[in-house]
Amino acid sequence: MTRRIKLCALPLVALALLVFTLPLRSASGGLVRIIQTNSAGDSVHIIDAATNKIVAEIPGIERAHGAAASPDGTLMWISNEADNTVDVISTKTMKVTKKIPLSGHPNNLAITPDGRKLYVAIAQAPGAVDVIDAAKQTKTRTISVHGGVHNTYVTPDGKYAVAGMIGARNMTVIDTKTDMPVWTHYFDLGVRPMAFDANPDGSTRRAYAQLSEYNGFAVVDFETRKEVARIKYPELPKDKLTEGHGGNTAHGIAVTPDNKTLVTNSSINSVVYVYSLPDLKLLGQAAVGHSPNWITLTPDGKFAYISLAGANSVAVLDIKAVKVVTEIKTGGQVPKRNATIVMTQ
Numbered sequence: 001m002t003r004r005i006k007l008c009a010l011p012l013v014a015l016a017l018l019v020f021t022l023p024l025r026s027a028s029g030g031l032v033r034i035i036q037t038n039s040a041g042d043s044v045h046i047i048d049a050a051t052n053k054i055v056a057e058i059p060g061i062e063r064a065h066g067a068a069a070s071p072d073g074t075l076m077w078i079s080n081e082a083d084n085t086v087d088v089i090s091t092k093t094m095k096v097t098k099k100i101p102l103s104g105h106p107n108n109l110a111i112t113p114d115g116r117k118l119y120v121a122i123a124q125a126p127g128a129v130d131v132i133d134a135a136k137q138t139k140t141r142t143i144s145v146h147g148g149v150h151n152t153y154v155t156p157d158g159k160y161a162v163a164g165m166i167g168a169r170n171m172t173v174i175d176t177k178t179d180m181p182v183w184t185h186y187f188d189l190g191v192r193p194m195a196f197d198a199n200p201d202g203s204t205r206r207a208y209a210q211l212s213e214y215n216g217f218a219v220v221d222f223e224t225r226k227e228v229a230r231i232k233y234p235e236l237p238k239d240k241l242t243e244g245h246g247g248n249t250a251h252g253i254a255v256t257p258d259n260k261t262l263v264t265n266s267s268i269n270s271v272v273y274v275y276s277l278p279d280l281k282l283l284g285q286a287a288v289g290h291s292p293n294w295i296t297l298t299p300d301g302k303f304a305y306i307s308l309a310g311a312n313s314v315a316v317l318d319i320k321a322v323k324v325v326t327e328i329k330t331g332g333q334v335p336k337r338n339a340t341i342v343m344t345q
Contacts, residue, residue, distance in 0.1 A: 030073055030342035030343055030344050031048075031050075031342070031343045031344075032048075032049040032050070032298055032299060032340065032341075032342055032343075033046050033047065033048060033049060033055070033340070033341050033342075033343055034046070034047035034049055034296060034305045034314070034338055034339075034340060034341075035067040035069065035076055035078075035296075035338055035339045035340070035341055036067075036305075036307060036314060036330055036332065036335050036338045037061075037064035037065065037066070037067050037078065037332075037335065037336060037337045037338065038064060038330070038332030038333050038334060038335050038336075039063060039064065039065065039081075039309070039333075039334045039335070039336040039337075040063070040333040040334035041062075041064075041332045041333035041334070042059065042060065042061060042062040042063075043057050043058055043059045043060070043061060043064075043332065044057070044058040044061050044064055044067070044076075044078060044089075045057050045058075045330045045331065045332055045335075046058070046094070047305070047314065047328060047330075049298055049303070049305075049340075052316055052326050052328050053328075054328070054330060054331065056094045057331075058089055058094055058095070058096065060096055061078050061080055061087050061096065062080065062081075062082035062083070063080065063081035063082045064078050064079070064080060064081070064087075064337075065078075065079045065080075065081050065106060065107050065108060065109075065336075065337060066078070066079040066106070066107065066108035066109040066110075066120075066121070066151075066152075066337050066339075067079075067109075067337050067338060067339040068109050068110060068111040068118060068339055069111070069339055069340065069341030069342075070111065070115045070134065070341075071111075071113065071114065071115040072115065072344070073091060073341055073342050073343040073344050074090070074091055074092070074344075075088055075089065075090065075091065075134075076088075076089040076091060076339075076341060077089075077109060077111065077118055077132075077134075079102075079106040079107065079108065079109045079120060079121075080099070080106070081105065081106060081107075083099060084101065084102050084104065084105055084106060085099040085100055085101055085102060085106075086099070086100040086102065086106070086109060086118065086120055086132060087099050087100075088100065088137055091341070091343050098137050100132060100137060100138065100139060101139065102120060102122065102130050102139060103122055103128055103130050103139070103142045104122040104123070104124030104128065105122065105123050105124035106120050106121060106122060106123065106130075107121040107122075107123045107149065107150050107151060108120075108121045108150065108151040108152055108337060109121065109152055110152045110153045110154045110161065111134070111154065112154050112158045112161075112176060113154065113156070113157075113158040114158060115134055116133070116134055116135065117131055117132065117133065117134060117176065118131070118132040118134055119131060119132075119152045119154065119161040119163075119174070119176075120132060120152065121149035121150055121151055121152045121163060122142070122148070122149055123148040123149060123150060124148060125148055126144070126147075126148070127145055127146070127147045127148035127149050127165065127168070128142045128143060128144055128145060128149065129142070129143040129145060129149055129152060129161065129163050129174065130142050130143075131143065131179055141179055143174060143179055143180070143181065145163055145165070145172045145181060146165070146168050146170060146172065146184065147165035147166075147167050147168025147169075147170065148165060148166070148167055148168070149163045149164065149165055150164055150165060150166050150190075150191070150192065151163075151164045151191075151192070151193055151194060152164075153194055153195075153196065154176065155196050155198075155204040155222075156196055156197070156198045156202065156204060157198065157202045157203055157204060158176060159175070159176060159177075159203075159204075160173050160174060160175060160176060160182075160204065161173075161174040161176055162174070162194065162196075162207065164191035164192065164193075164194055164209065165190070165191055166190035166191060166192070166212060167190060169186060169187050169188065169189060169190050169191065170184050170185060170186045170187065170191065171184070171185050171187075171191050171194065171207065171209060171220070172184045173185075183225055185220055185225055185226075185227070187209070187211060187218065187227070189211035189212045189213065189214055190211060190212035191209055191210075191211065191212075192209070192210040192211060192212060192248045192250070192251060193209075193210045193251055193252055193253050193294070194207055194208060194209045194210070194253065195207075195208045195253040195254050195255045195262065195264075196208070196222075196255065197255045197259045197262075197277055197278070198259050203222075204222040205221075205222060205259070205278070206219055206220060206221055206222055206228075206278070207219070207220040207222060208220075208253055208255070208262060208264070210248065210250040210251060210252075210253055210264070211250075212248055212249075213248065213249050214230075214232075214249060214250065215232060215233050215235075215249045215250055215266055215268060215269070216230065216231045216232035216233050216250060216266075217230070217231055217250065217253060217264060218230045218231075219231065219280070229280065231275075231280055233250070233266045233269060233271070233273055234273075234282075234285070236269050236271075240269075241268050241269065242267065242268055242269065242270045242290060242291060242310070244310070245267045245268050245270070245290065245291040245310060247267055247291065247293055247309065247336070248267060249266070249267060249268045250264070250265060250266050250267060250268075251265055251267045251292070251293050251294070252264065252265035252267075252272075252292055252293055252294045252295040252306065252307070253265065253295060254295040254296065254297050254304065255277065256297060256301035256319065257297070257299065257300070257301045258301055259277060260276065260277055261274060261275070261276060261277060261283070261301070261319060262274070262275040262276075262277055262280070263295055263297070263304045263317070263319060264295070265288075265292035265293070265294075265295060265306065266292070267291050267292055267293065267309075270287060270288055270289065270290060270291065270292060271285050271286065271287055271288065271292075272285065272286050272288050272292060272295075272304070272306055272315075272317055273285045274286075274319060274322045283322060284322030285322065286317060286322050286323055286324050287324075288306055288308060288315040288317075288324060289308035289310070289311035289313055289315055289327060290308055290309070290310030290311040291308060291309040291310030291311070292306050292307070292308055292309075292315070293306075293307045293308070293309040293335070293336045293337075294306070294307045294336055294337050294338050295307075295338075296338045296339050296340045297319075297340060298340065299340065299342060301319065302318070302319060302320065303316055303317065303318060303319065303325075304316070304317040304319055305317075305338055305340075307335040307336055307337070307338050308327075308335070309334045309335060309336050310334075311327075312329065312330060312331070312332060312333060312334070312335060313327050313328055313329045313330060313335070314327070314328045314330060314335065314338070315327050315328075316328065
């Protein structure tokens with residue numbers, strides 16, 4: 001087994017070298033892997049976050065949309081648009097072990113921090129959120145909401161699931177104890193990817209929501225349930241914009257585990273932006289490949305993996321340096337949603 005080395009005090013050049021040679025582990029000692037779906041393909045790729053190499057390919061999942069990982073690192077969950085299922089994958093065998101039927105056509109999905117429940121976006125009219133019991137691997141409930149659901153999330157404290165709707169232009173907050181909607185915030189534009197940060201006591205502080213055809217994001221105060229800011233990305237000259245970019249104008253957003261940094265994509269700019277939290281000061285930006293679509297972070301919050309739907313690759317961003325350190329050719333078709341899993345073996 002390779003000896004663990006503390007990286008935080010190393011200069012950037014040394015860090016860049018080490019990240020390709022050392023097994024990247026979480027604080028618990030597990031191996032960090034990136035789950036990368038392919039929305040126009042029939043497989044899912046697994047990236048080793050230490051070597052930034054593809055270490056596995058899981059076949060038989062056509063039009064994969066969302067990805068989630070069990071906290072214990074034993075299972076992966078993929079929403080399958082072709083079969084209208086959630087596919088369960090064993091990390092030991094890297095094979096699909098079960099397909100869980102859903103109430104309709106799915107989009108994204110999210111898992112609670114304790115790993116007990118999954119919330120699956122049902123985009124098919126009239127729209128809903130399916131609840132899956134992770135231990136039983138069965139759908140236990142369908143929650144009615146106002147509109148077809150594009151993305152689902154679970155807040156950092158696990159108390160709420162949040163559903164975002166494009167057509168109905170709202171985010172609906174669901175109590176994860178009762179699985180009942182408790183409040184809804186309506187926007188003037190459709191709701192796309194979202195991210196959440198936390199207060200010092202662990203409660204949810206704010207939601208950051210990218211909106212249809214808006215090159216930036218809205219900020220919603222979770223306590224007052226009101227939009228408190230709308231941040232627009234720096235404008236680029238028209239001849240620098242990405243032609244034929246896939247998905248929404250802005251697509252992909254994430255908060256680092258320490259709640260101090262927001263990493264967010266502009267698909268039309270082909271740029272990733274990094275903001276400080278909670279003051280939302282722009283710290284820097286980095287050009288990436290064609291059509292950035294989704295972001296997942298390493299557990300230490302040091303690196304962001306950004307799917308590039310128009311380049312069939314994944315960019316790796318050093319968040320503190322705001323610099324792309326490598327680009328991984330996945331071999332898949334139109335990679336979009338991704339997620340991070342920490343495996344024990």
